[in-house]
Amino acid sequence: MTNRTETIRENELNKQKLHQKAIASLCSKLGVPDLRAGNITIRDERNWRTNEIYIDYSWLVNIAQSYKGWCWLFSIKFNKTEFREFKNPEKLIQGLFTIDNQGKINEFYMITKTNEFEDKIRNLTSYDMFDANLGITLDGVGYEYLIFAPNTEIRMTLNNPNSESWKIWEKEIWTISKKLAQDSEIEELNKIFE
Template structure:
C-alpha cells in the first residue's frame, strides 16, 4: 500500500542501492563489494527523504544526505551534501542528484500537533523519513493546511521543481510542477 511503512521501507532500500550506500540511515556505514569485502567506510551526519503521491502527476520524492568527511585506508570521503529527486512505483525508476551547498534542515520546522479543521482537496500525500544523530522518525500526512506545514510544503516543491528542471526529465518536471 502506498504511504505504508512497508512501501516506504522498500523505497529506502531502492534509494540506498541507487546511491551506493549500505542503508538509508545516519551513522557509520561499511560499504562492501559483490564478494562481501570491505571497500570503504562512510559516515552520514543526517539523511532525509520525502515521498510525494500526487493524485494527478504520479509518485516520486526528494531527499538529502549530509556526509561527514572521513577516511578509510587510502580513500578520503568528502563531507558534502547530496540532494536529489526521483520517480517511483514500487522501486525507484529514475533519479537525479546534485551536490548542494544549501543546508535544508531548517525546512523541518513545523508543529507536529497543529491541524486544520477544514479540508483541502489537492490530492497530495507525503511520507517523511528523517534519520540523524538524535532522531529516527517516519511521518505520514495528507493535504497539509496550516501555516507551518504550508511553509514546509512550499520549500519541498520549490527545491523539487528546481532540480526537476535541471534534470530535463519530463516525468520529474511533471511531478514537481
C-alpha cells in the same frame, strides 16, 4: 469479509513495505548499505570492508499530487571521512526519483554539493504536530516524510498541510523539487511539479 479497520491496517503495512523498497532502491543506486545516521561500512561482494563513510543525516519525502503523479525527494549529508587511501569529502546530495510498484527506480536525478551545504529543510525547526490540517482532505498533495538522524528515525504522513509551520516546510519542498525536476529535464518529474 474484511472490515474497515483491517483494510486500514493492511494499507499501512503496504505503505511501510513501499517505504522500505524505496529506501533499498535508493541505497542500491547510491552504493550505500543504509541511510541511517552514523558510521557506515561499505563492503564488496566478498563482504570485505572497502570504505567507511559517515552520514550526518538524511531525509526523504514521498510527494503524491492528485492527478499528476508522485515521486521521492531526498537529501543526504555526508561528513568528511578517511579510510585507507580513500578521502571522502563532506558533501550534501539531493535528488528526485520515481519507483515502480515493485520498488525499483524508474527515473533518477541527483546533484552533489561539496562547497555549499545549506539544506533549508534541515534548518527548519518548528512544526505544528497536532494541527497540520484540521479540514477535510480529499484531493491535493500528500507527503510521506522520513527522517534519519543520530539516534532518531521519524516517519510522518501529511495531507494538504495548511498550518503556518507546515506551509513553510511545503514551500521549501516544492522549491527544491521544482528546481531539481527542471534541471533533470525528465518529463515525468517535471509534470508532477507544473
